[in-house]
Amino acid sequence: MRADAFLAAADSLPLADLDALVGPGGxxxxxxxxxxxxxxxxxxxxxxxxxxxxxxxxxxxDGCGSHTHSALYPPDKLRLLREEETRRAVAVLGMDPDRASFLRLPDAHVPSEGPQAEAAAAAIAEVASACAAGAVFVTWRHDPHCDHKAAAAIVALARRQRPGVRIYEYPVWGWTLPPETEVGPAPEGLRLDVSAFQAIKAKAVAAHESQVSDLIHDDPTGFRLEPAMIERLCGPYERFVAVAE
Incomplete structure (x- = not known):
């Protein structure tokens, strides 16, 4: 199926509540x-x-690939900044910041296989066990970013250690794929109505100041999220593509 048709179909997945999406547990x-x-x-x-x-x-x-030419924020300082931004963002969403963990694999070089990938998978499986997870959510395997693809592969490895846990993939950069890109069969999965949480979701995205503002102003090659991208992802629904066992 072409990417444009796949994503249009994802926009029309059945609506579900959290019980139907996640099942029992965290x-x-x-x-x-x-x-x-x-x-x-x-x-x-x-x-x-x-x-x-x-x-x-x-x-x-580790998120250090967003600004690779900044003297104000060398890698160690940038990593700490981005982790603190994440803690602020999840706090906005009502989550305990201490329940965020950071594997700190190299940005743009996250492995899909091998010892580091297996260790990352074991860490995810351990977190899933700790919260009795009914579902794990990871970026779409066809997102046009190597780390997004690798994260999906790592979760597939983790599934072997947590059989029975539902796996869903969520598109982020998938919306930028050339429309004719072949991405496999039509999506199965569910949509969640998040209209009641749109404002705090937007506030959580804004908490990542290094990615949405000129906070890091000394790197002309630095990454910045486009407003149109944020708007596309902060609508009233989130889409979750089910991954078959």
């Missing part, structure tokens, strides 16, 4: 970079916390 959001959790799952996190569910976040990479 949930784990896996983000390749600090900010993906807010962009792709901010409404889910807020809704789950409002419902009293245990929510955990695992951020896979």
């Amino acid at each position: 949930l784990v959001v896996v983000a390749p970079h600090p900010d993906d959790e807010s962009l792709g799952c901010g409404g889910l996190i807020a809704a789950a916390r409002a419902g009293g569910r245990d929510v955990r976040l695992v951020v896979v990479s």
